[in-house]
Amino acid sequence: xxxxxxxxxxxxxxxxxxxxxxxxxxxxxxxxxxxxxxxxxxxxxxxxxxxxxxxxxxxxxxxxxxxxxxxxxxxxxxxxxxxxxxxxxxxx
Amino acid sequence: xxxxxxxxxxxxxxxxxxxxxxxxxxxxxxxxxxxxxxxxxxxxxxxxxxxxxxxxxxxxxxxxxxxxxxxxxxxxxxxxxxxxxxxxxxxxxxxxxxxxxxxxxxxxxxxxxxxxxxxxxxxxxxxxxxxxxx
Amino acid sequence: xxxxxxxxxxxxxxxxxxxxxxxxxxxxxxxxxxxxxxxxxxxxxxxxxxxxxxxxxxxxxxxxxxxxxxxxxxxxxxxxxxxxxxxxxxxxxxxxxxxxxxxxxxxxxxxxxxxxxxxxxxxxxxxxxxxxxxxxxxxxxxxxxxxxxxxxxxxxxxxxxxxxxxxxxxxxxxxxxxxxxxxxxxxxxxxxxxxxxxxxxxxxxxxxxxxxxxxxxxxxxxxxxxxxxxxxxxxxxxxxxxxxxxxxxxxxxxxxxxxxxxxxxxxxxxxxxxxxxxxxxxxxxxx
Numbered sequence: 412x413x414x415x416x417x418x419x420x421x422x423x424x425x426x427x428x429x430x431x432x433x434x435x436x437x438x439x440x441x442x443x444x445x446x447x448x449x450x451x452x453x454x455x456x457x458x459x460x461x462x463x464x465x466x467x468x469x470x471x472x473x474x475x476x477x478x479x480x481x482x483x484x485x486x487x488x489x490x491x492x493x494x495x496x497x498x499x500x501x502x503x
Numbered sequence: 504x505x506x507x508x509x510x511x512x513x514x515x516x517x518x519x520x521x522x523x524x525x526x527x528x529x530x531x532x533x534x535x536x537x538x539x540x541x542x543x544x545x546x547x548x549x550x551x552x553x554x555x556x557x558x559x560x561x562x563x564x565x566x567x568x569x570x571x572x573x574x575x576x577x578x579x580x581x582x583x584x585x586x587x588x589x590x591x592x593x594x595x596x597x598x599x600x601x602x603x604x605x606x607x608x609x610x611x612x613x614x615x616x617x618x619x620x621x622x623x624x625x626x627x628x629x630x631x632x633x634x635x636x637x
Numbered sequence: 638x639x640x641x642x643x644x645x646x647x648x649x650x651x652x653x654x655x656x657x658x659x660x661x662x663x664x665x666x667x668x669x670x671x672x673x674x675x676x677x678x679x680x681x682x683x684x685x686x687x688x689x690x691x692x693x694x695x696x697x698x699x700x701x702x703x704x705x706x707x708x709x710x711x712x713x714x715x716x717x718x719x720x721x722x723x724x725x726x727x728x729x730x731x732x733x734x735x736x737x738x739x740x741x742x743x744x745x746x747x748x749x750x751x752x753x754x755x756x757x758x759x760x761x762x763x764x765x766x767x768x769x770x771x772x773x774x775x776x777x778x779x780x781x782x783x784x785x786x787x788x789x790x791x792x793x794x795x796x797x798x799x800x801x802x803x804x805x806x807x808x809x810x811x812x813x814x815x816x817x818x819x820x821x822x823x824x825x826x827x828x829x830x831x832x833x834x835x836x837x838x839x840x841x842x843x844x845x846x847x848x849x850x851x852x853x854x855x856x857x858x859x860x861x862x863x864x865x866x867x868x869x870x871x872x873x874x875x876x877x878x879x880x881x882x883x884x885x886x887x888x889x890x891x892x893x894x895x896x897x898x899x900x901x902x903x904x905x906x907x908x909x910x911x912x913x914x915x916x917x918x919x920x921x922x923x924x
Contacts, residue, residue, distance in 0.1 A: 535872070549725075550710070550711050550713075550825035550826075551707070551709040551711055552709055552711040553708050553709065588711060589711075589825075590825060598772070624708065624709060625709050626708075627707060627708055627709050628709035
């Protein structure tokens with residue numbers, strides 16, 4: 412089985428409000444509210460350019476952010492699974 | 504209304520100034536979904552009761568694991584003649600026996616209550632107990 | 638129904654019908670200063686009914702019914718009929734209120750700014766609000782605070798204050814006897830006695846206030862306090878709101894704005910005198 416491609420709603424489907432170390436996301440289609448930490452908002456933003464797998468999201472993030480690339484794909488893959496479980500992303 | 508308070512999601516490829524991103528650990532949860540239990544506040548505004556079993560299944564007995572079995576199944580207990588109040592069930596969850604029951608009977612009844620699903624009589628009462636703290 | 642009573646509390650009008658005269662007579666006495674529902678139209682109806690026809694007379698038990706009901710609700714003895722009426726009104730608000738975001742909190746006001754107190758049952762929010770209401774603050778409510786999602790203003794819901802157990806004696810020493818309802822022993826929540834808010838609080842019930850401080854009080858601990866992060870306050874407030882989910886995006890916007898703009902402090906207090914001192918100090922600091 413090849414890498415899993417994910418997609419998300421466009422940014423206008425969500426309201427993002429930064430609080431402290433955590434941000435609030437209100438997902439309009441589901442009416443659900445989530446409290447999230449980095450890199451979740453950035454992952455969702457990265458999916459605005461179209462469906463992507465974890466490796467592609469890492470490279471989209473690297474274009475605008477600084478982070479240690481070692482192990483990044485595994486972390487992003489884990490976050491995508493979490494987001495899938497709550498309905499903010501789904502398999503393309 | 505609050506547009507000026509909202510953030511734009513940082514979109515890859517935009518002219519956002521580069522900043523350090525904390526990726527965190529693989530195993531670290533990064534999302535907490537808000538699941539307000541309506542029952543938790545309502546539970547504080549209403550007292551409630553839980554029948555064992557609910558009226559629609561009154562002909563059944565309760566096995567030690569809380570499942571409903573035909574009457575006279577060996578080891579199973581007869582239905583409770585009257586419902587238990589939220590207070591009584593809360594005490595039973597804290598270790599005391601339900602009033603008027605032997606310890607094994609109380610355990611079977613409590614197991615039944617723990618297995619209640621939406622739509623069964625007593626479910627709303629039970630779920631409000633789970634969320635109410637004194 | 639046989640006996641009826643209509644009343645407006647803050648922006649909400651209620652009609653209470655009862656098969657028995659007693660609870661209605663008590664409500665008429667306690668709510669004598671309150672206005673009628675606007676244009677005579679009630680937002681919610683509560684009905685106090687016998688479960689079976691003969692239960693009107695034989696060991697009378699009051700079932701709480703109305704526009705909104707909860708399954709599994711246990712009836713109350715007629716001696717606690719006033720409590721049943723109050724619980725019925727709480728239930729209509731908890732299940733039916735859509736115009737305002739409901740916060741399970743007490744509130745008092747000074748200089749057009751509101752202090753909100755929220756927390757678990759028994760933490761002391763009702764008693765503190767009642768006490769502050771006798772110490773120069775305007776009492777806005779002890780059970781629900783109504784947040785307007787469009788303006789961010791807090792609206793008063795100054796119902797009969799429900800005092801439980803030790804709080805009863807504490808407030809009997811503070812407020813005149815004429816403002817108290819009957820003492821009800823052995824209710825599901827222990828001993829309960831209702832206290833009518835001060836006349837000035839009732840007269841001012843339509844004046845909203847701007848939220849300025851949120852407290853999470855805990856009674857019975859050595860005095861302590863800590864600032865709370867907005868994310869923690871947000872989660873705690875959604876747990877304390879029965880209609881947050883139903884209000885959707887406006888509810889989210891209103892609550893997010895509240896936690897961003899209003900400081901929150903968790904306070905532990907050993908006795909009410911200590912609590913009042915902490916409140917005054919924190920209020921001055923938040924000005």
